[in-house]
Amino acid sequence: MNEKKNIAILGSTGSIGTQALDVIRANTDKFSVEVLTGSGNADLLIKQAIEFNPNTVVIADESKYKYVKDALLPHDIKVFAGNASIADVVKMDSIDTVIAAIVGYAGLESTLSAIKAGKQIALANKETLVVAGDLVTKLAKENGVNLYPVDSEHSAIFQCLAGEFHNPVEKIYLTASGGPFRGKTRDFLQNVRKEQALKHPNWEMGAKITIDSASLMNKGLEVIEAKWLFGLETDQIDVIVHPQSIIHSIVQFADGSMKAQMGLPDMKLPIQYAMAYPQRIKSDFPRFNFMNYPQLTFEPADTNTFRNLSLAYEALKKGGNAPCVLNAANEVAVDAFLKDKIGFLQMSDVVEKCLQTATHISKPGYEDYINTDKETRMAAAALILKIEPIKSI
Ligand code: NAD
Ligand code: MG
Numbered sequence: 001m002n003e004k005k006n007i008a009i010l011g012s013t014g015s016i017g018t019q020a021l022d023v024i025r026a027n028t029d030k031f032s033v034e035v036l037t038g039s040g041n042a043d044l045l046i047k048q049a050i051e052f053n054p055n056t057v058v059i060a061d062e063s064k065y066k067y068v069k070d071a072l073l074p075h076d077i078k079v080f081a082g083n084a085s086i087a088d089v090v091k092m093d094s095i096d097t098v099i100a101a102i103v104g105y106a107g108l109e110s111t112l113s114a115i116k117a118g119k120q121i122a123l124a125n126k127e128t129l130v131v132a133g134d135l136v137t138k139l140a141k142e143n144g145v146n147l148y149p150v151d152s153e154h155s156a157i158f159q160c161l162a163g164e165f166h167n168p169v170e171k172i173y174l175t176a177s178g179g180p181f182r183g184k185t186r187d188f189l190q191n192v193r194k195e196q197a198l199k200h201p202n203w204e205m206g207a208k209i210t211i212d213s214a215s216l217m218n219k220g221l222e223v224i225e226a227k228w229l230f231g232l233e234t235d236q237i238d239v240i241v242h243p244q245s246i247i248h249s250i251v252q253f254a255d256g257s258m259k260a261q262m263g264l265p266d267m268k269l270p271i272q273y274a275m276a277y278p279q280r281i282k283s284d285f286p287r288f289n290f291m292n293y294p295q296l297t298f299e300p301a302d303t304n305t306f307r308n309l310s311l312a313y314e315a316l317k318k319g320g321n322a323p324c325v326l327n328a329a330n331e332v333a334v335d336a337f338l339k340d341k342i343g344f345l346q347m348s349d350v351v352e353k354c355l356q357t358a359t360h361i362s363k364p365g366y367e368d369y370i371n372t373d374k375e376t377r378m379a380a381a382a383l384i385l386k387i388e389p390i391k392s393i
Pocket of ligand 2: 151153222
């Protein structure tokens, strides 16, 4: 790389956002920060802005605008508020790459805006592709934009495909750790609480994706994400549980050969790869030692217990706005679980019911996605109201 890349981090205060800043801090000769955005944690956003001196900061929560503005007044940093401002600032000429690291549907508008402005995208926000994969990939193509995966499994597939672009893929295997409840029965899961679900064995992540990992919805979302990123059919995407999280995913080619990408679980690696592609930057991340892992194991996913994975496959096969329904229902269900309003298994009940009852649109446009998201959220909220609140233990 000859010149520095100017980076906008959407969701800089989150798990991915802060790790992207770790990568930049270690490589100030290669990257500079142009835009930072956050939602709830204004103090962290201010601290990041003072350290990295971006051109612009956006606080999504408009009630915190004055607080952030006043704090950054002496630093000559522009401050805006609200999600519409995030969608606006990503168009700035000075930005090369946008790291889309907002969680959930909330990241869709700004990612679409960045794509339309021709910015290269390092995509962490998988929900964007789940909700509107056809639209997002079509716009990316039209605008000459590459979507570099940040999700570790998709980064693994992308790395395995390097140099293989004209060789047909037979299938891919997305690896799953199985989460904190691997091997548990439905009886056990009936009574698990958020404190247990928030303890992931191998990865430290934001609350929403941690719950999704425990319920296997994360793997379901990743199956849909993979379809759009790599242009695959549903039956070309398989999931295999690999509890050590060392093999991050596998590609099987037409000749039967399989390539896997492996390493210790550390999100900084895929983040850095997406930011620096096609370069590999020297890092001091801990190295994998075979002697610490005498066995790497594999097992099938238990889709009878963890129904979310089957529901995601179902939504993908149904197509149209069904994955958008799946995502919206899941976002509302996860939020309700985190607020102790519903139990762990009831999250799947809400998603399933919403998928059954939503109006199907086979060729949705942007407005249809917005309406589907809104309507599904209302339907899911109504279902949750009817569920008996879980009793505190
Ligand atoms: P997080 O909750 O830690 O951070 C989310 C970020 O988005 C924060 O900066 C928050 O302020 C911002 N945000 C939240 N709601 C917002 C809203 N309504 N409007 C604007 N900004 C908002 O989440 P995370 O774990 O960093 O995950 C971010 C995305 O990356 C998710 O889509 C997740 O699936 C994906 N991802 C995360 C990991 C991981 O290791 N954390 C791995 C793979 C993929
Ligand atoms: Mg992942």
